[in-house]
Amino acid sequence: xxxxxxxxxxxxxxxxxxxxxxxxxxxxxxxxxxxxxxxxxxxxxxxxxxxxxxxxxxxxxxxxxxxxxxxxxxxxxxxxxxxxxxxxxxxxxxxxxxxxxxxxxxxxxxxxxxxxxxxxxxxxxxxxxxxxxxxxxxxxxxxxxxxxxxxxxxxxxxxxxxxxxxxxxxxxxxxxxxxxxxxxxxxxxxxxxxxxxxxxxxxxxxxxxxxxxxxxxxxxxxxxxxxxxxxxxxxxxxxxxxxxxxxxxxxxxxxxxxxxxxxxxxxxxxxxxxxxxxxxxxxxxxxxxxxxxxxxxxxxxxxxxxxxxxxxxxxxxxxxxxxxxxxxxxxxxxxxxxxxxxxxxxxxxxxxxxxxxxxxxxxxxxxxxxxxxxxxxxxxxxxxxxx
Numbered sequence: 370x371x372x373x374x375x376x377x378x379x380x381x382x383x384x385x386x387x388x389x390x391x392x393x394x395x396x397x398x399x400x401x402x403x404x405x406x407x408x409x410x411x412x413x414x415x416x417x418x419x420x421x422x423x424x425x426x427x428x429x430x431x432x433x434x435x436x437x438x439x440x441x442x443x444x445x446x447x448x449x450x451x452x453x454x455x456x457x458x459x460x461x462x463x464x465x466x467x468x469x470x471x472x473x474x475x476x477x478x479x480x481x482x483x484x485x486x487x488x489x490x491x492x493x494x495x496x497x498x499x500x501x502x503x504x505x506x507x508x509x510x511x512x513x514x515x516x517x518x519x520x521x522x523x524x525x526x527x528x529x530x531x532x533x534x535x536x537x538x539x540x541x542x543x544x545x546x547x548x549x550x551x552x553x554x555x556x557x558x559x560x561x562x563x564x565x566x567x568x569x570x571x572x573x574x575x576x577x578x579x580x581x582x583x584x585x586x587x588x589x590x591x592x593x594x595x596x597x598x599x600x601x602x603x604x605x606x607x608x609x610x611x612x613x614x615x616x617x618x619x620x621x622x623x624x625x626x627x628x629x630x631x632x633x634x635x636x637x638x639x640x641x642x643x644x645x646x647x648x649x650x651x652x653x654x655x656x657x658x659x660x661x662x663x664x665x666x667x668x669x670x671x672x673x674x675x676x677x678x679x680x681x682x683x684x685x686x687x688x689x690x691x692x693x694x695x696x697x698x699x700x701x702x703x704x705x706x707x708x709x710x711x712x713x714x715x716x717x718x719x720x721x722x723x724x725x726x727x728x729x730x731x732x733x734x735x736x737x738x739x740x741x742x743x744x745x746x747x748x749x750x751x752x753x754x755x756x
Contacts, residue, residue: 394463395446395456396432397479399425402470405448409433412443412455414596420444429470437461440591441484441549448473455492457484457550487541487550491557498534499560502527534565535573542576546583552597555580568604577601613719625650625730625738628717630684630707633694638682638707641736646680647755649748650730652723654686655696663727663744664700670752671704677756678734681705686726688712 395409402425411418423431438460446466447453454473458464464485468477474492479485509523542551555566555577566573581601584594628640628650640650651667653660671681681704687693688710697706709716715723721730731740731751740751 391437391461392434393436393438393458393461394432394434395444395458395466396463397430397466397468399429399431399448399466399473400469402429402448403427405470407431408445408447409435410445410447412445414592417445425470440588443549443553446473455485455488455553456482457488457553458482459484484548484550487545487548488553491538491550491554494534494537495557495559495565498530498565501530503560505530531565538566539573539576542580546579547587549584549593551576551580552584552593555597568601569608574601574604577604610719613722625732625736626720628682628684628707628720630709630717632705632707633690633697638705640682640732643680643682643705644736645734646678647674647734647752648732649679649681649743650721650732651681651683652686652718652721652726652728653683654726655689655692656687657726660727661696661700664702666745668701668703670749674752674756675703679752679756682707684708684715684717686713686715686718686723 399405399407404427405425406422407425408422409420411420420435421433423433425431438458441457441459444456444458445453446456448470452470452473454466454468454477456464456466456479459482462482464482465480466477467479475496477489479489505523505527509520509527512519512523538551538554541548541554545551555568556564557566558564566576568574568577577597578601581594581598584591585598588594625640629637631637640648649667653664655661667681671679683702683704683706685693685706685708687708690708690710693706693708693710696702721728727744728742729744729748730738731743731748733739733755740748743751
């Protein structure tokens with residue numbers, strides 16, 4: 370149904386579209402608006418700027434003309450802050466608007482702007498959705514406290530209304546992934562000010578990601594496209610960080626988060642394989658002089674306690690296998706050394722929330738973390754207590 374209605378709309382608009390050279394134009398008639406001031410405003414990311422204004426004629430006619438638009442642009446046609454319509458104009462469109470001054474949003478009709486027509490569809494749908502949700506809420510509140518079946522029915526209806534709208538928006542974006550109308554739909558809100566589409570929800574995030582990538586590719590200089598792209602990247606980075614933190618907390622219940630990375634020979638070695646030994650989990654890099662200096666200090670402790678059950682599992686934040694391997698051989702490091710060669714994006718380093726190097730954790734033979742960032746005398750004294 371959505372495909373058919375949008376296709377019909379597209380054909381009608383293309384048939385009626387016309388050009389005004391190097392300028393865009395918005396004109397039309399606002400009934401019952403004689404003498405009122407009508408404003409046209411541009412909606413940027415962080416501000417709304419008035420481009421022009423005109424006093425409506427006796428017959429309500431008006432006309433605005435502006436320089437060619439470099440990208441699809443959100444505009445407001447406004448009488449007051451509460452009485453306006455949203456347009457999505459593009460390049461040199463000549464948009465024609467017919468409306469009544471008493472309520473622009475619910476009365477306007479337009480031609481010659483596909484983007485603006487899509488915005489109108491989304492606004493109508495969100496009004497209907499809000500109205501239906503309000504009805505469901507009122508019915509829910511009126512139910513008897515013991516009417517569990519009624520509550521369940523209304524809860525299901527509420528969720529289905531939301532889901533239907535999400536499906537509509539999602540299908541639109543997948544079919545119109547270069548349209549800024551999809552951007553508009555992603556950020557529409559319900560009456561309680563919550564967004565219908567939730568970027569933190571994995572199923573909704575697909576649509577945010579699809580549109581963000583497409584708009585960034587098609588409009589690389591667009592501030593709005595860049596904003597959406599960076600917004601989605603930021604959310605994904607935050608989710609990844611939270612996932613790592615959660616994994617850390619979950620695995621910490623059993624002692625410590627496990628690591629399995631490859632040594633210089635490509636052999637995978639698990640940190641957990643050393644259980645039963647006292648292990649210093651150490652983070653370093655061949656390019657960091659402080660790390661190299663600390664490794665030299667560790668060699669005497671390793672020699673002293675290794676035969677008593679002390680082991681070092683060292684993770685390098687290198688990206689060059691040659692430099693990493695050369696540093697191990699040059700400094701004659703005798704313990705386990707692994708790396709995923711992802712530099713500061715090292716997974717083990719992120720897992721253990723490493724903010725600087727060198728850093729370390731001391732893990733007991735029972736698998737419990739018993740120390741953090743122990744260097745010099747502090748590490749020596751702690752090992753003396755253990756052995």
